[in-house]
Amino acid sequence: MTSARTQPAIPIAARVHRFTYAIRNVVAEAQRVEAAGTRVRYLNIGDPVAFGFKTPPHLVAAVDRALRDGHNNYGPSAGIPAAREAVAAEYTANGFPMTADRVFITAGTSEGIELTLSAVVDEGGEVLVPMPTYPLYTAVLAKLDAKAKYYRLDPSRGWMPDLDHLKSLVTPATRALVVIDPNNPTGAVYSTETRRALLAFADEHGLLILADEVYGDLGFEGAIEPYGRLDPDAAIISFSSLSKAYLAPGWRTGWMAVGRSPRLDDVLAAVRKLADGRLCSTVPMQYAIAPALTGDRSHQPAFRNALKARAELTIGRLCAMPGVTCVAPTAAFYAMPRVALPPGRTDEHYVKALLHATGVLCVHGSGFGLPAEEGFLRIVFLAPLEELTEIYDLMEQFTAQYLSC
Ligand SMILES: Cc1ncc(COP(=O)(O)O)c(C=O)c1O
Numbered sequence: 001m002t003s004a005r006t007q008p009a010i011p012i013a014a015r016v017h018r019f020t021y022a023i024r025n026v027v028a029e030a031q032r033v034e035a036a037g038t039r040v041r042y043l044n045i046g047d048p049v050a051f052g053f054k055t056p057p058h059l060v061a062a063v064d065r066a067l068r069d070g071h072n073n074y075g076p077s078a079g080i081p082a083a084r085e086a087v088a089a090e091y092t093a094n095g096f097p098m099t100a101d102r103v104f105i106t107a108g109t110s111e112g113i114e115l116t117l118s119a120v121v122d123e124g125g126e127v128l129v130p131m132p133t134y135p136l137y138t139a140v141l142a143k144l145d146a147k148a149k150y151y152r153l154d155p156s157r158g159w160m161p162d163l164d165h166l167k168s169l170v171t172p173a174t175r176a177l178v179v180i181d182p183n184n185p186t187g188a189v190y191s192t193e194t195r196r197a198l199l200a201f202a203d204e205h206g207l208l209i210l211a212d213e214v215y216g217d218l219g220f221e222g223a224i225e226p227y228g229r230l231d232p233d234a235a236i237i238s239f240s241s242l243s244k245a246y247l248a249p250g251w252r253t254g255w256m257a258v259g260r261s262p263r264l265d266d267v268l269a270a271v272r273k274l275a276d277g278r279l280c281s282t283v284p285m286q287y288a289i290a291p292a293l294t295g296d297r298s299h300q301p302a303f304r305n306a307l308k309a310r311a312e313l314t315i316g317r318l319c320a321m322p323g324v325t326c327v328a329p330t331a332a333f334y335a336m337p338r339v340a341l342p343p344g345r346t347d348e349h350y351v352k353a354l355l356h357a358t359g360v361l362c363v364h365g366s367g368f369g370l371p372a373e374e375g376f377l378r379i380v381f382l383a384p385l386e387e388l389t390e391i392y393d394l395m396e397q398f399t400a401q402y403l404s405c
Contacts, residue, residue, distance in 0.1 A: 015142060015143055015145065019139055019142045019143060020135065020139065020142075020367075023044055023135060023367065024044075024045070025367070026044050026355075026363055026364075026367070027042075027361075029352060029355060030044075030361045033356060034359075038356075038359040039359050040355070040359045040361055041360050041361060041391055042361050043360060043361055043362050043379050043383070043391070044361050044362060044363050044380065045380065046184065046244070046332075046333055046334065046380050046382070047249050048247050048303070048333070049247055049248070049250065050382075051383055051384070052384070053247050053303065053382070054247065054299075055246070055247045055248045056246065056247065056292075056299050058291055059246060059248060059288040059291055059292055060288075062287050062288040063251070063284050063285055063288050065287065066283070066285075066286075066288075067284045071283050071284050071287060072283065072284065073283065074279050074280050074283070075280040075281075075283040075286065076280065077272070077275045077276045077278070077279060077280050078103070078104045078105065078272065078275060079103065079104060079105025079280070079286055080105065080283070080286045080287070082287075082289075082290045083105050083255070083287075083290055084100040084103040084105060084255075085100045085290070086289055086293040086294055087100075087103045087105075087255045087257060087289065088100040088102070088103050089294070090293045091226060091238065091257050094225060094226050094229060095226070095228070095232075096226045096228025096229050096232055096236075096238065096257070096259070097228075097232050097260060098228075098257050098259075098260070099260070102257060102258040102259075102264075102268060103255055103257050103258075104255065104256050104258075104271060104272075104275055105253070105254075105255050105281050105286050106253075106254050106255060106256055106275075106281050107252040107253070107254070107282065108241045108243055108249075108252045108253065108254040109214045109239045109240060109243065109254045109256075110136055110252075110254075111252075111254070111278075111281065112237075112239045112254060112255065112256035113136060113137065113140060113210065113212070113239055113256075114140050115256070115271050115274050115275060116208075116210060116237055116239075116256065116267070116271060117137075117140050117141065117144060117146070117176070117210075118140075118144060118274055119267055119271045120175050120176055120208055120270070121141070121144055121146045121175050121176065122146070122175075123144065123145040124145065124146065124147065124173060125144075125146045125173055125174075125175045126146065126147045126148075126149050126169075126171060126173045126174045127146060127147070127148055127149065127174070127175055127176045127178060128151050128166060128169055128170075128174060128176070128177045128178060129141075129149065129150055129151070129369075130150070130151060130153050130161065130178065130179070130183070131150035131151060131152055131368075131369040131370060132153060132185050132336065132368030132369050132370050132376070133148070133150070133178070133180070133368055134180055134184045134185065134212070134368070135367065135368060135369075137178050138369065148369075149169045149171075149174070150169075150369050151165050151166040151169055152165045153183070153188070155186075155336075155338065158188055158327055159183065159186040159187075159188035159327055159336070160188070160190060160191065160194050161179075161190070161194060161198065163194075163197055163198075163201065166201060167201065170205050174205065174207060175207065176207055176208040176209070176210055177202045177207045177209050177210070178210045178212065179198055179209060179211050179227065180212040181195070181211070181212070181213070181224070181227070182213075182215035182218060182224055182330075182331035183215075183332070184214075184215065184332060184334050185334050185336050185363075185368050185378040186327065186329065186334065187311070187328075187329020187330065187332050187333075187334045187335055187336070188329065188330065188331075189219055189330045189331045192230070195227060196230060199227065199230055199231050199234050199236075203231075203234060203235075206235075207235070208235050208236075208237065208264075208267065209227065209234065209235060209236045209237070210237055210239065211226065211227040211236050211237065211238045213226055213227070213239060214239065214240050214241055214243065214244055215245070215331050215332040216240060216245070217244075217245035217300055218244060218245055218300075218303070218304060218331050218332050218333075219304070219330065219331040220307060220308040220311065220329075221304075222304070223300075224331065226238050228257075228259055232259065232260060233259070233260065233261050234259060234261065235259060235261050235263050235264055236259040236261075237256055237257065237259065237264070237267070238256065238259075239254065239255070239256050240254060240255060241253060241254025241255065242254065242285070242288060242292060244332070245300060245303070246288075246292045247303070248285075248288070251282065251285040251288070252281070252282060252285070253281065253282060253289065255289070256271075258271070307332070307333055307381075309385065310333070310382070310383075310388060311328065311329050311330075311333075311381060313381075313385055313388055313389070313392075314326075314335050314379065314381045314392070315328045315329075315335065317388075317389075317392035317396070318335065318337045318392070320396075321392075321395070321396050321399055321400075322399075322400065322403070323339060323340045323399060323403045324337050324338070324339055324340075325337065325340075326338065333380055333381055333382050334378055334379065334380060334381070335378070335379045335381060336376055336377070336378050336379075337376070337377060337379065338365075338375050338376050339375040339376075339399060339402075339403070340375060340403070341373065341375040342403065345373075345375075346364070346366070346373060347364035347366050347373075347374065347376055347377055348364040348367075348372060350364070350375065350377065350402065351364040351377055353402060354398055354399075354402075357398050358398050360395060360398075362377045362378060362379050362380075363377065364376075364377055365377055365378065
């Protein structure tokens with residue numbers, strides 16, 4: 001006989017209260033709006049496949065073949081050799097010399113980041129994270145009982161990092177610097193000068209650089225070089241995946257590449273140890289990595305052009321709305337407009353009011369770490385141009401009303 005009715009609920013761990021993931025959290029509210037009969041336009045999550053972009057057929061065929069050929073066993077914890085070799089060759093060709101034994105195949109960029117932060121940050125350790133940030137970093141740090149120290153990205157300078165602010169945040173507990181470039185949520189690509197300054201800063205303070213380069217192939221004018229090219233001997237770990245530029249986010253397949261610096265050898269060993277603990281990442285999908293990196297990439301210029309056209313429409317429409325400003329993105333599929341909120345209002349209030357009035361779902365800037373009163377929000381502009389036009393019509397009407405009262 002259980003005591004289900006008499007005993008209190010099973011308690012949950014304190015870390016769950018520290019853990020937030022705004023991109024997904026807003027969905028519950030949207031589902032309520034949908035259940036009440038309003039069509040919801042989900043502009044909250046950066047999934048190109050959800051907006052009709054197709055996974056390249058030769059990658060689907062590679063996974064299909066792997067499944068049929070019986071590659072349904074556990075694989076090596078660092079990944080299958082063919083995938084690791086293809087990743088190493090790709091970085092080397094792009095100027096960041098890499099060997100396969102320093103590559104891990106992971107469940108997306110996300111798992112690589114979690115493995116790395118787990119390997120280098122103790123409880124109470126600090127990591128420099130951009131503000132606004134992609135929320136994965138703060139979520140993982142919350143789980144580790146470590147601290148995100150936010151360095152400002154500056155919208156008045158095209159969302160470049162504020163280096164003086166960054167420098168002011170270093171303490172003896174600082175372990176790593178997170179750089180997301182090309183950036184989510186701003187769509188910015190950092191200048192070479194800024195990249196060099198970030199590398200010099202990390203070197204001066206003995207910090208590991210986590211270079212999140214998941215949008216590296218999605219610069220509107222072409223692929224963006226990896227950080228490791230600027231200094232192959234820096235303490236850099238680069239992360240990427242099949243999710244964005246290869247249009248397969250649901251496969252949860254990515255990689256991390258550990259720079260050749262001997263200063264990284266202990267981190268490499270620590271990640272290897274932790275990676276053993278999760279056995280391996282999904283094996284059949286790993287068979288798509290070599291075909292992705294060494295095969296036909298003709299979908300990428302087409303995808304980049306589609307993104308550029310959407311970005312142009314987005315910026316044109318947003319900047320024409322009274323009370324709205326926006327820095328033009330130069331990569332990926334995000335824009336971070338700012339609404340000049342009346343005093344006392346928050347970004348979340350605006351985003352929820354927009355959702356309820358129009359069904360348009362965006363994510364409030366405070367979900368990425370920005371102060372709520374600054375009025376930022378993130379738009380994913382992957383929808384077709386005609387739909388984006390309808391969405392911006394709705395937003396324009398709503399915003400005019402919202403700001404007038
Ligand atoms: C900056 C950034 N890093 C990591 C991720 C996670 O990507 P993956 O699907 O490779 O885990 C995303 C996904 O949106 C992202 O925008």
